Every structure is written in structure tokens, then in C-alpha cells.
Amino acid sequence: MSAKPSWPDPQAARGEGAxxxxxRRVRDGALREAMDEVAAEVPVALAYNGDPFAVMMATPQDIADFALGFSLSEGIVAAPDELAVEEIAESLEGISVALAVPPERASALAARRRNLQGRSGCGVCGTESIEAVLRPPPRVGAGPRIDAAALRHALVELRRSQPLNALTGATHAAAWAERDGRVQLVREDVGRHNALDKLIGAMAQAGVDPQQGFCVVTSRASYEMAMKAAQAGIAVLAAISAPTALAIALADSAGLTLIGFARDDGHAVYTHAQRLSEDAAAAPHATDPGHER
Structure with a gap:
């Protein structure tokens, strides 16, 4: 994937996404009524082999990518060819997605069944046991070596490629960039976990090798985000906000390079810093404890 993507028009997000x-708006003491563009959020019900598994609140775009990415990042399937999207049915109540997996995957799924409710901002809602939440992810591969300039370039391109957020101001995004920082895929959603799942699904559909680039997300690096990235084989995850302590521990054990506070003027590397070459202009100053915030 080497072609530079074209930036979508923010108005293209209207429809399914908004x-x-x-x-009624008040600005500088003046009141006026107007029509506002608001991000859509609907229940998306996922059923495997006819058995309901989870209902997630999501933006109704890229649902096939979401179903595949969720299935991969949750460890329900190990490869895209183990999943078939049989039907995506829309109704007034939401979206129902019928998925088919091999019998052995369905049996394993039954052992770690989820309740049928999840929030757009929650990656583990409904999971019934601590063991299911804290399952150890596979270790990621060697991954790429990138430099700070590539990270900054990806951040700039990501800001330009969020039409739904430009329209509504209410969505997160997850982007896949090549080693040089050129963004190749972006997915948006009201939930940060959903955006990452959609990206993982899009990468799998496109045959992207997760060892040949890095992921940038417009959110904090929570445990669930680190887990999903590691499960998908992504070796470098950069977030524009902070990581959590559990995310750092998981990233360290999985071999994942976890970057937080990724901004134009710097970043902070919490684990496996060998994959990112620093430069003096981008590296945070250790003597300034409040620089990230």
C-alpha cells in the first residue's frame, strides 16, 4: 500500500454517520436556532452461528469491518477466513449482524460468553469473568522501526482524515500508517474501541501486514486498546492521550511499543522504545514532569 490517500470531504460523513x-445556540449573548450535525449511535447486535453474543453501541458505518475487527481483536477467530458475515440487517431498533465461525470457535466462544450489552466507550462491558478480561494476548512480532518524524507526519495526516469528527466533533479515530508515517486507512466511531476494531477489520480485509507499520488513535491508551492492538499483531500503538498502568503492563508483556501523549511537539514512550528512534526536537524533557498534559 503505497498510494497517498485522498482526503474525504467532511460532508461525506453525513448520512449513516451523522x-x-x-x-438552540447561544454565542456572545445571542440566541439562534439552527440544524446541527450529530454523530449517529445505534445498537449493533453480533450473533455467531445463530447465538447472540454482544450488543455494542456504535456509529453505523463500516459495520462489516467492525464485525471482523471485533472478532479478531477479541480472539473469537484467529484469521479473517474463519469468519463469514452472513447478513447485516438494519431496523428501527438498530443493526443485527449474523456471523458464522467454525464449530470449534463457536465452542470456545460459548466458554467465554458475554452478556448482551456494551457501551460505546467500553471494551470489556458484559464480560463475565476476570480471566476473560485479563486473558494474556499473544506476543507481537519484531515489528517496524520508525522515527519520530514519521509519527508526527501520521498525526498530521490523521487530523486531516476524520470527516465525521470534522462534521460532528463527537467521534474517535484509529489510523494505520506506513513506516514513513503516511496514513493508509482510517476508521471513525463514537467509541474508541469500536474505531480500533473497525480499523483492524479494514486492515484484515485489505491484507495489511501489521508488522509493517503502526497505529495511531485519538484517545487514551487504555488496557483494552493495548489488548486489541496486541491481539491483532500490531507492534506499535501511539495514542494522543495518556496510557493506563494496566495498559503499560500488558504492552510490556506482549512486546508492544506503547506511545502516549503523541503530539506535534513530542511524545512519551512507555514500553519497548527500541522501535522508535528519537530526535531532540520531538523527545520530551525528563526535567519537565508536566509536559505531557
């Missing part, structure tokens, strides 16, 4: 709602 709806219009009337709003």
Missing part, C-alpha cells in the same frame, strides 16, 4: 437535529 444525523441532523435542531439546536
Amino acid at each position: 444525523v441532523r437535529r435542531r439546536v
